[in-house]
Amino acid sequence: MTEICLRIAHLYAHYLNIYGDRGNIITLTKRCQWRNLKVEVHATALKEAIDPEYYDVFFIGGGQDKQQQVIAEDLLANKDALTKSIEGGAVILSVCGGYQLLGHYYKPHEGPELRGISLVDAHTIAGNRRMIGNVVIRRDDASTLVGFENHSGRTFLGEGVQALGRVVVGNGNNGDDGFEGLAQDVGGGRVYGTYLHGSLLPKNPVLADEIIKHALKRRYGVVELSNLDDFVERSAHDYAVTLKA
Numbered sequence: 153m154t155e156i157c158l159r160i161a162h163l164y165a166h167y168l169n170i171y172g173d174r175g176n177i178i179t180l181t182k183r184c185q186w187r188n189l190k191v192e193v194h195a196t197a198l199k200e201a202i203d204p205e206y207y208d209v210f211f212i213g214g215g216q217d218k219q220q221q222v223i224a225e226d227l228l229a230n231k232d233a234l235t236k237s238i239e240g241g242a243v244i245l246s247v248c249g250g251y252q253l254l255g256h257y258y259k260p261h262e263g264p265e266l267r268g269i270s271l272v273d274a275h276t277i278a279g280n281r282r283m284i285g286n287v288v289i290r291r292d293d294a295s296t297l298v299g300f301e302n303h304s305g306r307t308f309l310g311e312g313v314q315a316l317g318r319v320v321v322g323n324g325n326n327g328d329d330g331f332e333g334l335a336q337d338v339g340g341g342r343v344y345g346t347y348l349h350g351s352l353l354p355k356n357p358v359l360a361d362e363i364i365k366h367a368l369k370r371r372y373g374v375v376e377l378s379n380l381d382d383f384v385e386r387s388a389h390d391y392a393v394t395l396k397a
Contacts, residue, residue, distance in 0.1 A: 288393055
């Protein structure tokens with residue numbers, strides 16, 4: 153019997169880990185281990201080449217503009233490998249600053265425009281208003297996601313790019329169009345982007361399992377995940393739904 157192993161790359165873990173974003177890695181790891189699935193996690197460094205065939209999940213977190221400036225050029229150097237991996241079936245989850253760099257560019261208040269890797273049709277411009285507070289979004293299947301946003305970047309999705317959800321509480325991508333994040337198929341893989349910190353996945357176990365299942369499919373086909381006792385996670389989620397911005 154084939155041993156199932158989820159291979160996770162935590163991109164620039166030592167630079168982009170604001171507001172507890174590492175909790176997303178912990179959640180993916182524990183939800184696999186509780187099901188007796190093997191997990192490998194590797195924190196990538198600057199100047200480290202990415203093997204497009206090896207990883208199933210990529211995670212890139214948030215940071216301040218100065219951290220984004222440090223890693224932007226290096227991320228561009230890995231553009232082809234990341235694109236090949238996602239098109240081949242891998243999944244990438246990106247939060248805040250990492251989310252912004254998956255689009256075409258991020259224009260900060262000061263300094264040069266940072267080129268993104270154009271994995272998705274989106275761009276981000278620094279705004280004049282900081283968007284801070286609790287967020288609740290509703291997905292197309294009527295489920296909800298909860299988190300906390302703290303950003304001035306205003307992200308705009310291109311025509312046909314699917315948002316992660318519609319804003320119920322909070323600001324979302326730009327505070328105007330009512331959308332938050334993105335969830336877009338790219339080839340055989342999937343790209344998730346969001347401004348939801350907090351961290352995102354501990355309070356949203358359904359999304360965590362969605363990512364795990366999609367990521368495992370490229371190597372093992374459809375994998376049915378056993379049910380877990382998510383009472384604590386769902387209680388945190390349900391309470392967060394009641395919070396105002």
